[in-house]
Amino acid sequence: MLDSDLKSQLQAYLQKLTRPVELVAALDDGEKSRELRELLVELTQLSDKVTLREARDANDRVPSFAIASPDSTKAGHDIALRFAGIPMGHEFTSLVLALLQVGGHPSKLGQDVIEQIRALDDECVFETYFSLSCQNCPDVVQALNLMAVLNPKIRHTAIDGALFQAEVDAREIMSVPTIFLNGAVFGAGRMGVEDILAKLDTGAGAREAAKIAAKDAFDVLIVGGGPAGAAAGIYAARKGIRTGIAAERFGGQVLDTMAIENFVSVPETEGPKLAAAMERHVRDYEVDIMNLQRAERLIPAGADGLIEVKLASGASLKSKTVILSTGARWRQMNVPGEQEYRNKGVAYCPHCDGPLFKGKRVAVIGGGNSGVEAAIDLAGIVAHVTLIEFDAKLRADEVLQRKLRSLPNVDVIVSAQTTEVQGDGRKVTGLRWLDRTTQATHALALDGVFVQIGLLPNTEWLKDTVALSQRGEILIDDRCQTSLPGVFAAGDATTVPYKQIVIAMSEGSKAALSAFDHLIRHSAPAAAQTQTAAQAEVA
Known part of the structure; x- marks a missing residue:
């Protein structure tokens, strides 16, 4: 799974481990479990301090794996850190950092922040839903992983939303990263350690x-x-x-x-x-x-x-x-329904949230370069894309327009003004738009709306x-x-x-x-x- 160059780099990093690391995997006979087992075996081959054990509890997501340290457990500090899915793509760095930090390599956080994390006294069970193509997700995953390493009362599981689609649908997650704390939504979007601490430690802002x-x-x-x-x-x-x-x-x-x-x-x-x-x-x-x-x-x-x-x-x-x-x-449309359904189908980052709409129908608002690029990217993931442009023609570079026209699952509507985002109270179900040429109003059934209309x-x-x-x-x-x-x-x-x-x-x-x-x-x-x-x- 890892190429030779990546293995060499990772092997050099793992030399920084100062205590043993145990990977505890929950696997079955499925294809994704086989892929994850291959990755974990390769990790054990890069350092004699990394070992693999397969153990599966009834509540474990499959495939998933925990990263623990026998030394910290013996010292009475159980580290509760788990990846549900295969942390490649943007999350590979999160995996490497988790290995290093569980293995005793110090973080670069300031000592005052470390002490603030260690002083948190409430039991916190965090779950973060991410997508492998999201550049915002690693900040959240890495922050909560580190907090779980530093404080035994903090538990964290990072979950690949595309792999656990049933959970995503059941919890009505329509943007990543989405963070749950003790079963309730804690936050959405990019957050670092300081942001999370500001929400957990209510006196931090005043100090x-x-x-x-x-x-x-x-x-x-x-x-x-x-x-x-x-x-x-x-x-x-x-x-x-x-x-x-x-x-x-x-x-x-x-x-x-x-x-x-x-x-x-x-x-x-x-x-x-x-x-x-x-x-x-x-x-x-x-x-x-x-x-x-x-x-x-x-x-x-x-x-x-x-x-x-x-x-x-x-x-x-x-x-x-x-x-x-x-x-x-990001410029907003400022139409009814946009704010009500933000992160419930209204999104602004196709790279981050696109994988959550796999097999669904979405619209992209805006015909400039960013809008056309978003439509092209989403067309490879979703069932269908409708691009809606206010002007009488697209404003994107011609090379992008040619690529867009070549895609069979994309429709383009010009001279169209979005007038409302519609939903059922929980998530987006469609939008309404006005034909600026005929003044006729139309409705479009959708699962998501990606807004790309400038800054x-x-x-x-x-x-x-x-x-x-x-x-x-x-x-x-x-x-x-x-x-x-x-x-x-x-x-x-x-x-x-x-x-x-x-x-x-x-x-x-x-x-x-x-x-x-x-x-x-x-x-x-x-x-x-x-x-x-x-x-x-x-x-």
């Missing part, structure tokens, strides 16, 4: 807000942790100035991006990998990263010369300069503070300066055309350099400023 409120003023405060914010952080920190990043989620929209093939010098990567690399790079410098912090208000500099950013947590941050890099989010800048909180365009983008000049002195902006939230990762990074770098230039020009001693002005006049 973090108090820590933030006590921080000294920054030289440059960056609001947003996507490509623009990360680049700004690196460039600012390299100038030796006090730098902070307040981000609702570090990585931003990149975390929801599947394949990246146009990032210069990197022929191919994936969004979560790039986001993790960005964070590692930023942390190489003295940058104060404050994650899970949503900005709610920007207050111009007062008598103290400091700009203030108020956060949703109630805390405030002050800085001599601010760089706004809040990025953008909206995250700038609502800036209204009446900095100048915005009619589209809500932050107006900036060629130095990334906004209408407010000392406040700069970069990335997808601004008026800079072409919303691309590489452009956002370059704009973030420019904004940091402009902020530094602003600092040295406005913080120079008065005598030095007078002398500089005189020299300029002579020149």
Whole structure:
């Protein structure tokens, strides 16, 4: 199952095991059980510390396997970590990390976070439903696996939704990752350790807000942790100035991006990998990263010369300069039923949620590149795709349109306006659309709706503070300066055309350099400023 190169890499990783690891498999005679047994046997051949035992309880999912350590059990710390399915694809990294962590290799979490996990005192049985094509799922799986390793009161099972379709249908799961805690829905979508702890430890938010409120003023405060914010952080920190990043989620929209093939010098990567690399790079410098912090208000500099950013947590941050890099989010249709059936058939990521609609009928809203690409991807999974475009023609590249037209299970409807998402109270059952040519209304029976109609800048909180365009983008000049002195902006939230990762990074770098230039020009001693002005006049 594993090729020779992957085996060599994995064998090197498994040399880091410091205690024995036992794989306990629940298998039968089915094809998937045979595939899983083959994978587990190969793992035992790569390290003498890894052993395999087959044991099946009545409640075990088949095929599945637990990862345990006899040493930790002897010490009274039972690790309850299980994969239901075959963790390949995006989840292979989750498997490798689980092996290492159960085998004693330390995590990279901060000691304060580790102690917070160990202090949780409630019995927590987590179940995470994932798909192998989902780039968001590994964050959740890896976070809960690690928590199960660190705290014996936490149990976690990661379940391949495509393999256990009956469970998915019974629990009405229509998006991944979906997390259950003690049998009830705990959350959906990307979550890391900090997000999960914030929900479990209700006092964590207040403690973090108090820590933030006590921080000294920054030289440059960056609001947003996507490509623009990360680049700004690196460039600012390299100038030796006090730098902070307040981000609702570090990585931003990149975390929801599947394949990246146009990032210069990197022929191919994936969004979560790039986001993790960005964070590692930023942390190489003295940058104060404050994650899970949503900005709610920007207050111009007062008598103290400091700009203030108020956060949703109630805390405030002050800085001599601010760089706004809040990025953008998926644009919604804003029609009846969309919010009611979000994650119940209304989805925004075909790569993540597509496998849950295997054999079903879906619609894709939007005829640009992202919409047509989504329709092509889904056509290989679902029974039928209907692509609905508002304009009189598709706007995607011709090469994509030719591919779309070649698919037998895709219909295209143009000059169509979606007017309602319909459902039965539990899940999507269809949608209604208006023919913009004839004004006739039509109904379409469906199981899912994938919305792919572009992005909206995250700038609502800036209204009446900095100048915005009619589209809500932050107006900036060629130095990334906004209408407010000392406040700069970069990335997808601004008026800079072409919303691309590489452009956002370059704009973030420019904004940091402009902020530094602003600092040295406005913080120079008065005598030095007078002398500089005189020299300029002579020149």
